[in-house]
Amino acid sequence: TLDSTTSLRIAVQKSGRLTDKTLNLLEGIGLHFDDYKRSLLVKCLNFDVELLLIRDDDIPEYVEDGVCDLGFVGANTVAEDEADVTILRGLGYGVCRLAIAIPKNGSAQNVEDLDGKKIATSYPVLTRKFFEDKGLNVDIITLSGSVEIAPRLEIADGISDLVSTGGTLKANGLVEIEKIFDSETQLIQTNKPLSEGKQKMIRKILQRIEGHKKASQSRYIMMNAPEEAVPKIKQIIPSLKSPTVMPLADNGMVAIHTVVPLSTFWNVMENLKEAGATGIVMLPIESMIA
Ligand code: ATP
Numbered sequence: 001t002l003d004s005t006t007s008l009r010i011a012v013q014k015s016g017r018l019t020d021k022t023l024n025l026l027e028g029i030g031l032h033f034d035d036y037k038r039s040l041l042v043k044c045l046n047f048d049v050e051l052l053l054i055r056d057d058d059i060p061e062y063v064e065d066g067v068c069d070l071g072f073v074g075a076n077t078v079a080e081d082e083a084d085v086t087i088l089r090g091l092g093y094g095v096c097r098l099a100i101a102i103p104k105n106g107s108a109q110n111v112e113d114l115d116g117k118k119i120a121t122s123y124p125v126l127t128r129k130f131f132e133d134k135g136l137n138v139d140i141i142t143l144s145g146s147v148e149i150a151p152r153l154e155i156a157d158g159i160s161d162l163v164s165t166g167g168t169l170k171a172n173g174l175v176e177i178e179k180i181f182d183s184e185t186q187l188i189q190t191n192k193p194l195s196e197g198k199q200k201m202i203r204k205i206l207q208r209i210e211g212h213k214k215a216s217q218s219r220y221i222m223m224n225a226p227e228e229a230v231p232k233i234k235q236i237i238p239s240l241k242s243p244t245v246m247p248l249a250d251n252g253m254v255a256i257h258t259v260v261p262l263s264t265f266w267n268v269m270e271n272l273k274e275a276g277a278t279g280i281v282m283l284p285i286e287s288m289i290a
């Protein structure tokens with residue numbers, strides 16, 4: 001049964017926007033799973049960990065109750081649930097916002113115009129709080145999906161829904177007028193007491209996620225350069241540590257290896273070329289520990 005195990009149990013969305021990214025992250029930090037599409041509870045092949053695959057709406061509650069020790073779920077879902085859990089960290093994917101949108105050519109222009117009107121949403125808690133804080137009185141219509149068609153069906157005057165690109169709003173003749181809440185996927189932990197073994201595994205997972213994230217934001221670069229260009233090249237590279245400089249068989253030439261943040265990568269490449277570097281190669285990094 002569900003609660004007779006000692007494995008660290010992690011809740012993951014069964015099938016939806018967060019599923020692949022979360023499973024890729026887990027694989028990326030070295031946790032391997034069998035064929036997760038087939039079953040609700042999936043054993044990790046190389047750690048004492050198992051996944052419970054459920055609807056994302058259920059994740060905060062399962063973690064709050066201690067049925068799962070950890071969960072990967074949108075900040076929007078955690079906030080909507082007002083779940084009593086610990087947020088360990090944001091993960092940088094599943095980025096979206098909860099926002100108010102209204103018909104493009106309707107009578108309302110801003111949120112104040114929605115006073116006394118009907119708002120359709122799948123997020124009644126966050127939405128009600130937003131209007132209450134503004135001192136506006138709205139009638140909240142809770143729908144479980146397809147909220148964006150509510151105005152056309154004349155069920156509501158406006159909506160409060162998750163937006164990432166805005167494409168869905170546009171396709172439905174709606175315009176975003178105000179943001180309620182910024183969201184991304186979060187790793188959450190139960191507040192129920194955990195065994196020493198589980199706590200240790202959680203620390204390991206967090207450390208690996210940190211390394212994975214750092215690695216995904218860095219590139220390993222290699223290049224050749226004339227020896228006399230080395231001082232200039234060292235200035236260009238905003239390296240974490242000093243670069244590795246190795247003599248080449250070719251007289252007066254060296255190979256330089258280093259790690260650079262992805263954000264500076266193109267600038268660095270161009271400046272290196274100008275400084276005399278040749279054969280510049282960049283490689284992705286699997287992970288970075290410490
Ligand atoms: P489930 O069947 O598990 O309940 P769902 O339909 O409620 O699935 P998805 O549409 O898969 O959920 O969205 C899951 C999460 O993805 C959202 O709660 C949110 O955190 C995030 N997300 C990111 N971008 C968007 C977006 N444009 N629209 C909706 N959700 C988004």
Ligand code: MG
Binds near residue numbers: 055056057
């Ligand atoms: Mg859901």
